Amino acid sequence: MPIRESIWLALDTLRAHKLRSFLTLFGIIVAVTTLIVVVSVIEGMNRYIAERVANMGSNVFYVTRFGIITSAKDWIAAQKRKRILMDDYEALRAQLKLASAVGASSWSQSDLKAGDKQVYDVGIRGTTPNMINIGTEQVGDGRYISETDFSHRSYVCFIGADVAENLFAGSPLGKTITFRGQTFEVIGVARRIGTVFGQTQDNFVHIPLTTFLKIIGTNRSSMGIAVQALRPELMEQAQDEARLLMRARHHLPYSQKDDFGIVSSASIYALWENLTGTIAMVAVGVTAVFLVVGGIVVMNIMLASVTERTHEIGIRKSLGARRRDILMQFLVEAVALSTAGGVIGVLTAFVGTRIMAATTSIPSVLPLPAVFTAVMVSGGVGLFFGIYPASKAARLDPISALRAD
Amino acid sequence: MASLSAQVKGGIEDKAVPPDGLLIKTLNLWKTYLMGSVEIHAVCGVDLEIQRNEYVAIMGPSGSGKSTLMNLVGCLDTPSSGDYWINRRLVSTMSDDELAYIRNKEIGFVFQTFNLLPRASALHNVELPLIYNGTPADARIQLAKESLRMVDLEDRMHHKPNELSGGQRQRVAIARALVNHPSILLADEPTGNLDSATGQEIMGLFDRLHERGNTIVLVTHEHDIAQYAHRVIHIRDGKIAKDERTR
Ligand SMILES: Nc1ncnc2c1ncn2[C@@H]1O[C@H](COP(=O)(O)OP(=O)(O)O)[C@@H](O)[C@H]1O
Ligand SMILES: [Mg+2]
Numbered sequence: 001m002p003i004r005e006s007i008w009l010a011l012d013t014l015r016a017h018k019l020r021s022f023l024t025l026f027g028i029i030v031a032v033t034t035l036i037v038v039v040s041v042i043e044g045m046n047r048y049i050a051e052r053v054a055n056m057g058s059n060v061f062y063v064t065r066f067g068i069i070t071s072a073k074d075w076i077a078a079q080k081r082k083r084i085l086m087d088d089y090e091a092l093r094a095q096l097k098l099a100s101a102v103g104a105s106s107w108s109q110s111d112l113k114a115g116d117k118q119v120y121d122v123g124i125r126g127t128t129p130n131m132i133n134i135g136t137e138q139v140g141d142g143r144y145i146s147e148t149d150f151s152h153r154s155y156v157c158f159i160g161a162d163v164a165e166n167l168f169a170g171s172p173l174g175k176t177i178t179f180r181g182q183t184f185e186v187i188g189v190a191r192r193i194g195t196v197f198g199q200t201q202d203n204f205v206h207i208p209l210t211t212f213l214k215i216i217g218t219n220r221s222s223m224g225i226a227v228q229a230l231r232p233e234l235m236e237q238a239q240d241e242a243r244l245l246m247r248a249r250h251h252l253p254y255s256q257k258d259d260f261g262i263v264s265s266a267s268i269y270a271l272w273e274n275l276t277g278t279i280a281m282v283a284v285g286v287t288a289v290f291l292v293v294g295g296i297v298v299m300n301i302m303l304a305s306v307t308e309r310t311h312e313i314g315i316r317k318s319l320g321a322r323r324r325d326i327l328m329q330f331l332v333e334a335v336a337l338s339t340a341g342g343v344i345g346v347l348t349a350f351v352g353t354r355i356m357a358a359t360t361s362i363p364s365v366l367p368l369p370a371v372f373t374a375v376m377v378s379g380g381v382g383l384f385f386g387i388y389p390a391s392k393a394a395r396l397d398p399i400s401a402l403r404a405d
Numbered sequence: 406m407a408s409l410s411a412q413v414k415g416g417i418e419d420k421a422v423p424p425d426g427l428l429i430k431t432l433n434l435w436k437t438y439l440m441g442s443v444e445i446h447a448v449c450g451v452d453l454e455i456q457r458n459e460y461v462a463i464m465g466p467s468g469s470g471k472s473t474l475m476n477l478v479g480c481l482d483t484p485s486s487g488d489y490w491i492n493r494r495l496v497s498t499m500s501d502d503e504l505a506y507i508r509n510k511e512i513g514f515v516f517q518t519f520n521l522l523p524r525a526s527a528l529h530n531v532e533l534p535l536i537y538n539g540t541p542a543d544a545r546i547q548l549a550k551e552s553l554r555m556v557d558l559e560d561r562m563h564h565k566p567n568e569l570s571g572g573q574r575q576r577v578a579i580a581r582a583l584v585n586h587p588s589i590l591l592a593d594e595p596t597g598n599l600d601s602a603t604g605q606e607i608m609g610l611f612d613r614l615h616e617r618g619n620t621i622v623l624v625t626h627e628h629d630i631a632q633y634a635h636r637v638i639h640i641r642d643g644k645i646a647k648d649e650r651t652r
Pocket of ligand 2: 471472473
């Protein structure tokens with residue numbers, strides 16, 4: 001029997017048993033929906049991480065006290081580490097040969113006041129003047145912290161777009177902000193950055209690192225040293241160079257691990273990929289279980305269908321249907337059934353991710369290869385689990401099939 | 406000595422490929438069912454020969470083995486032993502696919518209960534045998550329509566079986582049986598589920614088909630029906646009891 005007849009017949013049978021077909025497909029629908037939603041979210045997050053989170057500026061890495069810590073044990077051990085101090089910054093700046101720029105910044109948090117307005121928990125960063133070239137912030141209005149501000153420990157500040165909006169009605173330039181008992185003159189406003197995972201990135205104040213150390217205290221704060229490599233291909237070598245210098249400064253013997261961390265876009269991205277790898281594996285596991293369950297249900301319903309239609313099979317055989325014709329009829333039906341499940345699953349996932357995008361800040365991108373794979377795999381499940389019922393139907397003896405009711 | 410050689414010679418002759426024109430030939434055909442430990446011999450050593458363009462009725466009481474014999478002749482069932490040729494081809498040793506081919510090409514079977522696909526239109530039901538021999542769609546529809554015209558049902562081709570009367574359903578089944586121009590038309594109690602007027606109508610159709618050159622074998626237990634045929638074979642307990650030419 002030509003394949004077109006088989007497909008026509010399969011679709012006709014599915015139409016005749018809409019509800020039963022849908023219930024049958026539940027497992028496959030859930031499997032495909034899970035897979036597509038998870039893949040969409042991971043894909044969306046990937047782009048997000050690549051574009052926003054891990055974008056530290058081009059060719060830039062940070063030398064920090066903690067680096068990326070992923071376990072409580074490491075965190076406790078890291079508490080004993082030495083702070084990274086001004087000396088370290090100066091040493092790196094003087095000695096790194098593969099760096100085009102070396103900056104530093106230190107971080108704290110504070111409430112801000114300007115006139116009768118107040119905002120809470122704003123990130124305060126003490127920075128070196130070159131951080132405007134190294135980091136991702138850009139000047140929108142006014143100017144950034146200058147070398148003079150830096151050496152004079154001036155009370156000036158460069159503020160994020162949110163801070164400007166929340167504290168001032170007109171232009172903030174020349175106005176003052178008070179925090180930690182000191183008053184700072186606003187010299188510049190940053191261009192708006194936007195949000196990451198629904199968190200605004202524009203709620204910050206930068207002040208000269210020297211001023212920062214004066215009000216917070218030189219020894220209490222640890223800083224991050226930002227290093228910009230000369231060229232992208234020198235990133236790794238520059239990191240090694242910085243690592244060697246820091247190890248020498250900390251007098252680490254050969255056998256001991258680093259007591260500081262080096263963080264780059266690449267290392268954050270690697271961490272993220274590690275995490276998504278785990279999520280993806282879980283999703284694949286869940287999908288596989290549901291696919292097998294779905295496949296067994298399809299097999300069950302196909303067996304029921306064969307029993308129900310034994311008489312029909314008898315009629316077809318009496319008219320000259322060969323084993324392979326009947327086999328094909330039921331295989332195509334099983335594949336059509338489960339492929340329909342796959343398609344419904346993809347549509348459900350598509351609607352689901354749209355709703356998610358509209359109501360939450362979880363990003364998602366529907367990747368076409370995943371859609372294609374999911375539909376193919378569900379068809380494959382139908383093929384595999386359809387073999388037994390279909391061959392059972394094909395093997396029926398014409399006269400005994402005809403006798404069945 | 407002479408009788409032995411005659412026997413051997415006879416055996417060889419019997420086993421030889423039947424001559425052209427001999428459409429059906431069975432030799433010592435048996436069908437035995439096993440019910441638990443009891444053997445039921447439904448067909449016991451039947452030798453049957455049917456020539457091209459014969460019109461044969463097989464008669465006998467209920468349970469005498471008529472349907473069993475018919476199913477064997479129609480290649481729906483396989484004999485327990487014995488040989489069977491259709492159109493000079495030895496059927497009793499054929500593979501599954503070869504049997505399907507014979508059912509498709511050589512035989513048109515008409516059942517007492519019509520055996521139409523309930524969800525398919527009359528046209529599609531008649532198309533079925535053509536689907537299984539790969540006839541292209543447009544030729545198929547053409548042939549199916551012609552076949553329906555032969556039984557005067559062209560105007561009902563889009564009706565489902567449950568939208569047709571019993572007589573019309575049986576005519577659809579006959580159109581289906583004839584659509585591939587089979588060598589032989591087999592009908593097992595074709596009027597069994599019809600009232601007598603409709604039954605006569607169907608028999609009239611068989612008469613016309615016979616006049617056009619079709620070979621027909623029909624099973625019945627009614628004399629009224631059997632009298633349409635030109636030869637009547639009486640069956641009793643799985644054996645041929647009488648074989649007579651009536652016209
Ligand atoms: N599938 C079967 N299993 C066991 N016995 C059968 C089967 N089919 C027919 N028989 C027996 O074979 C005999 C002949 O049956 P059948 O050919 O249907 O007779 P008829 O068509 O002449 O009424 C009966 O005794 C019947 O009970
Ligand atoms: Mg019978």
